[in-house]
Amino acid sequence: MTFISLLQQKLQAALLDLALELPEGFTVQVTASQDTNFGDYQANTAMVLAKRLKMNPRELAGQIIEAIDIDGLAECEIAGPGFINFRLTPKAWSHKVEAILSDDRLGVEAVSSVRNIVVDFSSPNVAKPMHVGHIRSTIIGDTLSRVARFLGHNVIADNHIGDWGTQFGKVIYGWKNLLDEAALKEKPLAELLRLYKSVHDSTKADEALEQLCRDELVKLQQGDEENLKIWKICVELSREGLQKIYDRLDIKFDYSLGESYYNQQLAGTVDSLVEAGLARESEGAICAFSGGQLADKKDPFRINRDGEWQDIPMIIRKKDGAFNYATTDLATVDHRLKEWKADEMLYVVDARQASHFKQLFDITERRGLDVKMEHIAFGTINGKDGTPLKTREGDLPQLEDILSDAVAAAAEVLEEKSGHLPAEEKAALAEAIGIGSVKFTELSHHRASDYIFDLDKMVALQGDTAPYLQYSYVRVKSIFKKLEQLPDFNALAVEVTEPAEVQLIRMISRYGEVIPAVMDGYKPNTLASYLIELARSFHSFFEACPVLKSEGTVQETRLALCEATSRVLEHGLGLLGIQAPKRM
């Protein structure tokens, strides 16, 4: 049990003893103290309660402290306007070290109610290689999947690949008219991209061409043999290319059901919405409109134009008969509910699609489907000038190139610092550090904000970076390497005394509090910054408390702390999808 829940229990019991009339739904809150001068944990219960019960907060805090039974666990005192501060005893810390070492879950409790959570992330388009824009969804989605799974949920990671949308009409048109067979053999993905871009550029000034592309899409969706054949080849080629990157990133999906997977259901989906009265014909298209329950301002189907509120429908069948992503998304919801019994669906998708998801969620609710849906929105990755990242040619940088750049930068530093290591190991390390850097940079930012992509800073070895964490792990491990024999970690005598030791176990013990908090608001950066703090505490401990030169209980305590640190570090990095090397 985490210290927070333990202290909350104790507080709750004390309140019960005092026989106070608690307001309905009142729960006690305990938080880690920001400043250790105030102790380890604090509760504002007395202040909150005093206000509601019209009592004096400090007086109430005094009563609570009298009633609370935490002998041996913590000392507590009243402070300031009525805070109750808890300072854990050395014994409590020592027990915690032992508890963590004997616990596979490192103090993280599994959830009591397991939910089926679908995480929809990455979602690249075929025929277009992944670019910088896919970093965020792919990495955030992967981490959230890992964390939810570790918490005990039944996670279904689904890569909703864009293989059926309008862009495909352009690819098919290009294939039929501009295909360079030799180039296709040589570099298939580059050729597909060239076809798409070439046609896409031409359509900007050519309305007739745009129409031809739309026609190709309609033919495809209606089962035209030639178009289907082209489509199949493109999808296969693209998937191979995508898989290579996912392998490199160590990211796995349970399913990669592309938009095309739902093709057979699309017509039925539209029909059922029409039958349910949720959609109707408008300007030749079939659209879903507002349910009318919300105020215009809050209604995702309403928009104000020049002072007038108008409908902004969700189009589920275009006037040319083709379906679009809205239709597919609706069908996908049905599939996930029916086949996977989803309790929750998380869409890790760019913030720019917020209004689309609001509409989708609103419709789903109006259809009477019971499922929690969340749009895990994120911002843009910008270049150093603060505008969206672009290559010199003005294109979006490809993900593969970004990874290679990061790995190359890591290799350079590695050569300088650890030139003596075998070439093969250096290559693997560069990969781990380079990829880890990209991932950590992503995960250490709040997902909603934009951030600046600075390769040099990412791979830099100082500061809040992946290599800093990885180096911390290497440092712990180096201690054990010097031991002739590893101790039995469950049989160590642990007596935490030194401030640096206390600070370290304080951080270690917080792991069980941090992991559930990640899913609370779906913020991986909570875990990222926790790991930095943990690593920092470890480095301080490492400098202040010699392990191998100490003896007896002191040494056993420190070995136990080191082991616990290494386990939490490795595990936490694992949840972020980052490797923890044994040496570097």
Next chain:
RNA sequence: GCUCCUAUAGCUCAGCUGGAUAGAGCAACGGAUUUCUAAUCCGUAGGUCACAGGUUCGAAUCCUGUUGGGAGUACCA
């Protein structure tokens, strides 16, 4: 126009379901290495939390307004 996101140290960013003296990294300055990997640690300096009101014991955090930045806004995803 309307909706959503956003504004915190010179730079890059945390902190936001209200809590005590607003944190970290980089850059700057000073120190630590015959000692478990110095890719480290310890310290100094650096702030009108965009601005103005409000809510209350208490606001970077919640509410209202203003300003700056970004995004979306009928058949693209």
